[in-house]
Amino acid sequence: MHKILWAALLSTASATSAFAQDAKPASDATVAAQRSVATQLPAEDGRDLDFADRGFLGSLSDPIITNKDGKPVWNLGAYDWMADGQSPDTVNPSLWRHMGLLRKHGLYALTDNVWQVRGFDVSNMTVIKGQTGWIIIDPLTSRDTAAAALKLVNEKLGTRPVTAVIYSHSHGDHFGGVRGIINEADVKAGKVQIIAPEHFLAETASENVMAGPAMGRRATFQFGSNLTPGPQGQMGSGIGKGIGGGDITLIPPTIDIRKTGELREVDGVTLEFQMVPHTEAPAEMNVYMPAARTFLAAEIATCSLHNILTPRGAKVRDALSWSVFLNEAVNLYGERSDVIASSHCWPRFGQSEVKGWLAGQRDNYRYLHDQTVRMMNNGMTQAEIAEVLKAPPAIGDQWFNKGYYGTYSHNSKAIYQYYLGWYDAVPANLNPHPPEVRAAKMVAALGGAKKVLAEARKAMKAGDYRWSSDLLNQLVFAEPKNAEGRALLADSYEQQGYQSESAIWRNMFLTGARELRAGMKAGINAQSIDMISAIPTGLLLDSVSTRLDPNVIGNATLALNFVISDRKETAKVTVGNSVMFSEMGQVHAAPMVTVTGPRQLFLALLFLKMPAAQLQAAGLKIEGDRAAIEKLQAALDPMPGAFNIVEP
Template sequence: MLKQALMALGCGGAVVSGPAAFAAMPASVSTVAAQKEAANHLPAEDGRDADFSGRGFIATLADPVIKTKDGKPVWDVDAYAWMNGASPDTVNPSLWRHMGLLRKHGLFALSEGMWQVRGLDVSNMTVIKGQTGWILIDPLTTRDTAAAALRLVNETLGPRPVRAVIYSHSHADHFGGVRGVVDENDVKAGMVQIIAPAHFMDETASENVMAGLAMGRRANYQFGGSLTPGPQGQMGSGIGKGVAGGDITLIAPTIDISKTGETRVVDGITLEFQMVPDTEAPAEMNIYVPAARTFLAAEIATCSLHNILTPRGAKVRDAHAWAGYLNEAVNLFGDRSDTIASSHCWPRFGREEVKGWLSGQRDNYRYLHDQTVRLMNKGMTQVEIAEKLRPPPAIANQWFNKGYYGTYSHNSKAIYQYYLGWYDAVPANLNPHPPEIRATKLVAAIGGASKVLAKAKKAMAAGDYRWSSDLLNSLVFADPKNSKGRALLADSYEQQGYQAESAIWRNMFLSAARDLREGVKASITTQSIDLISAVPTELLLDSVATRLDPLALGDRSLELNFNFTDRNEQAKISVGNAVMFSEMGKAHTAPGATVSGPRQLFLALMFLKIPLTQLEAAGLRVEGDRSQVEILQAALDPMPGPFNIAEP
């Protein structure tokens, strides 16, 4: 029972084809016109993307649906097999073209001794043939998709043991499937190396544990976790399909890479690393394989403009540094590379393609950065900059610079935030009413719900969905039970989703429409018991401290010692002034209580709030004043479930 409770900490979402959960509306007259206008401004088609995305194809899965051992489907490689012909009116024509390329799946040859498995998850797994086994880079998001990818490799190329796994960065879709490809006992025995950039574990804990629950809920919108692939539903994520279901796992790295130019010989293959921290992830690196003349750009270069601040939430990234690292990559690897690939999207072939791809994206991020700062220094706010800033034709007409994932709109706001924060210096925005109060006052000022509805309908008839959404969002926040307002807001969001070139903008609009129509359903989460179990204890205790409710604690002070018997770790816990501090390797000389046992039981105590008596029966030992332990547990917020986004 305890194991089942621990597993309740979370699992991922899946892109599996099936019937739509609600009857979506067709494209409006305004949306049809907007799609035609978008089609008229697309770059010229030169056939390179169609060539590169299919080049080197070897084989794919015989059974398109990947399942868990229990038979639960977690991924369908054919979820987009219905795509054919011209783009429907409900999909932006640029996004339709893009998803037509991203939907390709299987094992592809990259260069001599290198392959990629693409389309079996949101990310790609890169495979290098070592002297005695495989070197795997970025083992997908979940155990089952990674295992399926490795089976495809072994069945097609011949079975070999995995000698090393490399995590390019600290996002779950680049490490979460590790237990599907290696056994941790082999790692502990030194038979398998786990290689990652410096500070990988700190940043993994920060994103997936400290802020993981909020990010997971928002990620459900970003990746369309509750949407079904289809002309009126999910159309990928801009850099891949969706996010695979199943268990996210983690095995801690055994080797840290810390500087650019560092080389390692792994199973007889020389690898050279470029450190790119604070770009797409706080801990990230690129990998160059000299023997194959192949550069893996991880995620700082893909088939789309990326996010400076991803809508799911993350630390704001440094666009200036991002452009600088791309320029460094051109200089370090451009003339030495005949193939370039990333952990999303498709590769490119030829030395000039490598240099053009890196330099083209370098210019895109630098233009975004410099022009945002220029306009910011003229006194423009982030909203004003987002409305004005557009890339020049030389940048915009390169397909890989288009905003299928990140957009100029929300990236310019992120750059503004990086330098100046959320406040735009307008005092009216310094201390506004919270959304529900403001919405109630605004609806009253307009003249009541009926007038808001009338104005919103007029805006929708004119194709001004931005204004209709603004009005109707206020109505829904003022009165969430207003069924007409909810329905009309869902319709308005839906049309904006249809028109969006960015796959994640589409997902966010359509997810909000779905929630308004059907209510909140289960959410994607990047947390799992395996991931949490791999995170250092100190970081887990810091995460626990963020759930301390000062009202529940009152003015109590607590002094506890924790002994994690299975790890030979000790922690000193001090609670006072409504703050919890933990210090590893220390102990109170006269603690109120000392709690001892395996760390898994502490996870159940602090994360799942399983009653202390039940945990004592399972092996947890408490010496001293047990009420202090119960007081601390009671003062912790429970692990939250999905929360509202489209309504209060």
């Protein structure tokens, strides 16, 4: 049964998947835009190249990382074609420079007894030498890339066991590879500690299970998972190369960190933690290594402006708190650190670099926050603020503050949303028609499809791709099968992708173009069975309730008891008024049905919707009215798959 679940639910994203190549060259307008960008870039001082190369100890001889079945899941050399060439017309010159640094891969020494493996995934694995083994911070996204990274560590530094794992925060690229470096039996036996910030599992469930299907689909756009790396394709993610394929895994933490300044001795090494919740992740912490005078800033400071609200979707982050925590890091660790690193990108060396890097990003987030709020309080809307808000030169001319990942445009809208929500107070926007209806009316009002196409072509000839996309998006939503409109919209998206400094804006535009031309293809799916297995049962049942279809359940009332035998758990499940409530540790005195069995069978029942009779044959015990559980099961939406984004 476990194998059935695994096959049905685990992530199938592949770093090598791609649609057919239909890319067009850069237009004259795009060429002019790229040349203009090149003249406005800050002076190159060589520091980033020095820091990105410093401490290099080597990489794997074979660049292809495969899973247990021999299927490639990661290519270390995916960007070797860049070499030392000049930026092509289809890539923003600033992004080209940035990706030239991010493409580096291998094992790097940070200082005595501290190393990083970079370029083996979108994130970095940090390695600390303990008294008896390795302490690993952030074991990448997948079992396979993590195992390959540890293999490199052992090859270069000598084989040692992993004695502790630290999850810096609740995003999959910082815990998903854990089973590639340790096994759960050693954790249960007390041989390996797993340390995480408090509320880690709850926030992991919220993002990766509760909202996982929608986020996974949107992530195919953000990370360009169906694009091939190349001058007309994917150019990384702004904070790393991309998301690798392979199994996303999770072993629950054994130790929670709850306060800033908390000290822990881990395998003979003293570590100090800074809690930074509701910044880049709802549950997040930084790690300071006093003996090494090294500060790991997790993901609140990287080589790029980050996202206050990621395009893939997440809870809106608190930009003000983000700047406050960065200021706290300056005060607590600036004078005590000679090296600063993060869980993405390359490190920086020297006390002045540590303080300057933290303070510069602190000022960036504070400026973003304060100026957005100032304009908001003067009556400006999200779109109006996003159009005019730019970083001042003192902030924006620092390479690490540029928008390779997050952008001022998207982040200012997110800050507005954090305080005021999506509604801009214009009554016309309070209850507009849904996109398809609005599109049909808009196209008719403009004079029909031919008129829209003519206006769009005029806009594209002038290089106004924002307007052409706006027009053509209306046409495609009004007439999805209009081949000329789809093709032209794809061309418009593509040129905007070429011009984007943000890697993820590039990915989203180019993925939109690719789907208009070649159709939809699923990519990243965050819902691996291993992650679901590690989530507390109560949180899983809350996720199940979000799939209850009121049109199917109707006015039915149900009283069910679940007994999860292998975890010695009980759950009281009540359905009424088209709502499902579950209460852990409780039972109905007179249930309609009691279902007993191991949690894997409950996952099959509620997530895969396998027939109750079939599961009974596999060992699930159903006492009472089986029709009650079958009625609940029938009312649950199937696990969501891919859905349309660039067309209705």
